[in-house]
Amino acid sequence: MASTPVNRLSRRDFIRGAAGSCAGIAAAGGAADEAEARENNQISPDAVGLLFDSTLCVGCKACVTACKIANDRPLDTPADKPYLDQTTHLSPAALNVIKMYSDGTNEVKDRETDGFAFSKHSCMHCVDASCVSVCPVTALQKEPKSGVVTYDKDACIGCRYCVASCAFRIPKFDYDKPFPEIHKCELCRHLWDEGKFSACADACPTGATLYGPVSELKAEIKRRKTLAPGEITQFPRRSTETGELTGKVPVATYVDHVYGETEGGGTQMLMLSGVPFEKLGLPTLPERSYAAISETIQHTIYKGLVVPVLALAGLIFAVRKNAGEELEGEGLKEHEGEGTGT
């Protein structure tokens, strides 16, 4: 039976204690207002990227093969068609794939109903990338000038937060290797020293995938948007900087949206299409980047460690006050009758 005068923690006590805690949280919140929300990261003026125009893509998959060769990945080609890589999904062996949207009778290219369209899937090189924000060891970084999202296996701990957080499901992990790595497109930056650029754009015969500074890609998008459907024009091919043009072809009808302009804070891969982008398997994303939302919370609580240090000071004060006897005495006595009427 209870003979020790234990006093139960009344509701009033609890609320009082909770109010104290809440005051702490509110103080933290006040500090947060001053710390301000973390805005979306801004694009580098020298950022490079890709323009993928689904209406120009004929699904030849030359880019898939070229990407594999440039990045030293095993080809998956049938014996009778050594040029046609069959890969349909991103994996450690495939950093770039072409997928097809098809509906009903598949009669007309770039039409949503009874039509078909192609889409390219590779790293979007987000301006404010989740993978960069979540990586606990800077293995994934934004190259400051080009804006390429780079991966450094020597830094990586293999936690796969990047794999889990990517809204585009891009980073891939070696599940069947004892010494695994993350695999993703880095825009073939390893070829820059040779004067080359992204192999997918380099190999694209129709100009569907075009490499260049994002500013020039955006200018080209603007030009395409001013063209009337059916109008005959030439498109830049391979890179905006090589000056090459396709043959004369009619302009398709575009949906009124440039994917990657605002999605998740913008991406350095920009896309045009004749069918809605969600049909191409691309997520609908808010303009505010998820990384900015997440980091706002972290910075609110941890900026300059002000809140944790204040909290620790308060806790030390409370513990000293409440556990003083116990710690100064010989040992841990029972706190009989203690704690009354706080």
Add this chain to the structure above:
Amino acid sequence: MSGYTSAGGKLVTPLTVFLAALVLVAGGLLAVRFIYGIGAVTNINDGYTWGIWVVIDIVIGTAFACGGFAMALLVYVFNRGQYHPLVRPALLASLFGYTLGGVAVMFDLGRYWNFWHIMWPGKGQPNSVMFEVAVCIAAYIVVMWIEFAPAFLERFGKRGLRQRLNKVLFVFIALGVLLPAMHQSSLGTMMVVFGHQLHGLWQTQLLPLLFLVSAIAMGFSIVVFDATIAAEGFKRPRETTILGQMSVVLRWTLVLFLVVRFADLALHGKLNLIFVGDFLSLMFLIETALFVLPIAILFTAAGRRSARLLFVSGISMLLAGSLYRLDAYLIAFNPGDQSTYFPSLPEILVTVGIFAFEILAYIVFARSLPVLHRIEPANATPAE
């Protein structure tokens, strides 16, 4: 004199042998994992790259290990000294829960040999929520071993050292409240960056607060659970009276969780998602029911006085918090790429082995070190 004693008794029993066998099985499977890769043992994939080794072993496992946190909060911050007898056993359970969680991380990390990068200035990346979680958990494990050191020092008669440690122990007790508050909330923040991939009933910027409050509730519940099991297992008097008093705090913690959660859903106009009638709305309702049951029990005097009902509410709360975490990390997470995940048998056996090791170590420590409070204090009722 210390208020604590060891439980005594034999270390080799059918239970400890069985637990040791489970640990050995897990050890063998882990050897396969380290030789052939994570995929050789688990079903994780690029859609669901975090399986139960992350969600159960670490996210749920460390919440189960929040007893030390909850008791320290109650005893030292809310100044409820009468609950002191529960502090050291709770701390021991937390010590093992977290230490094992820290070890379990190594099984799941693909490039585990680089793990130290996260703690290394210039290599760690403070914007990452995982950075905060990892640094805090690592620090907390060290702090808990220091907090627990008096048990060793008493056992081995190092009185002088014990007294010197006592002079600075308050700093570590304070850290022992701050650090779990930081990383348990961050475990919630971890999911914020997943955006639309996490279902609207779980995705909110209040995830850190909800994870923190539910971790504290789970901490109190595990103390109720452990004390009941220890009373049976070590043939000691029950702690019903003191647990009943503590459950007053537990019920308000639970109410706080539900108020925050529903207010947040209402504020964002998402209450309708509860009644959609699909699988996830059902999971939400099950979670809520598991939170409501202990509240209903603990608001009755009879419920707080009954050892059985206290135990039931403790279990219900642990299930509620576990399901909430499982939903937030796995079930309500949809990468949108048609991938699916269900743990493989070897994957489950590794998790089982980790928990078996935890229980085994707890038994060994409790039987050989002064962990359980002395029986004389009369705030315990005799076992029925």
